[in-house]
Amino acid sequence: MMLPAQTRDLVLRLLAHENTGSKSSGPTQFAAFGLCERLRQPLITLAGLAGFRSLLSRALTLARAKAPGLNAMQVAADGSLLGLDDLQPQVDEAQVREAGIILITELLGLLIRVVGEPMTLQLVTSDSLPDFKFVSKSGIPMGFEAIVNEVDHLQGVSARLQRLAEQYPPVTEALMTISGNVLNTATVLAVVAAIKSPKPN
Numbered sequence: 001m002m003l004p005a006q007t008r009d010l011v012l013r014l015l016a017h018e019n020t021g022s023k024s025s026g027p028t029q030f031a032a033f034g035l036c037e038r039l040r041q042p043l044i045t046l047a048g049l050a051g052f053r054s055l056l057s058r059a060l061t062l063a064r065a066k067a068p069g070l071n072a073m074q075v076a077a078d079g080s081l082l083g084l085d086d087l088q089p090q091v092d093e094a095q096v097r098e099a100g101i102i103l104i105t106e107l108l109g110l111l112i113r114v115v116g117e118p119m120t121l122q123l124v125t126s127d128s129l130p131d132f133k134f135v136s137k138s139g140i141p142m143g144f145e146a147i148v149n150e151v152d153h154l155q156g157v158s159a160r161l162q163r164l165a166e167q168y169p170p171v172t173e174a175l176m177t178i179s180g181n182v183l184n185t186a187t188v189l190a191v192v193a194a195i196k197s198p199k200p201n
Helices: 004-020 028-047 049-064 068-072 093-115 117-125 132-136 142-167 169-196
Strands: none
Touching (some): 004 093, 004 117, 028 049, 028 093, 049 142, 093 117, 093 169
16 A cells, blocks of 8 residues: 555656646646546546545545645536636645645545555556446457446445435434445446456457
């Protein structure tokens, strides 16, 4: 398991790669937020929108304790970050950059805990993240299609448990914990299928 300092070092190397490759056209202090946006859709494809929003929301909560300027930011329904325009007037450029680094460090730290270090490294350091969409196309072995079906099923179970948690306060905490565990399992299955399934010819 990568230590927080090692995860931060990974984020800094990713940002250096982003800047070298001119993948971010915005101001450098926003580079980390740009990286988050670039990772958003591939990770949604792998983990589902609910899974990604859960990870990013938790990362944002953890990051706010170290970078209070992030209090102005929220996770939108589509998994994007809101409030970046409100962040800059409150803090200087260096603080904006540091806040972004802290947020991505927390996000990758959570991802490592969910799917493990090797898979996380493979996801974030590849030039093009694994495309999960090909898994359900014709020509993919039935076993992998079955995994995709199970991912969908588990995500549905997690969502239903969350709704039940809202309806039954005496067991809300327990149901939310179970729902999170089920969603984590779905995320792991999605990543495994995306990485291990052969692409059709």
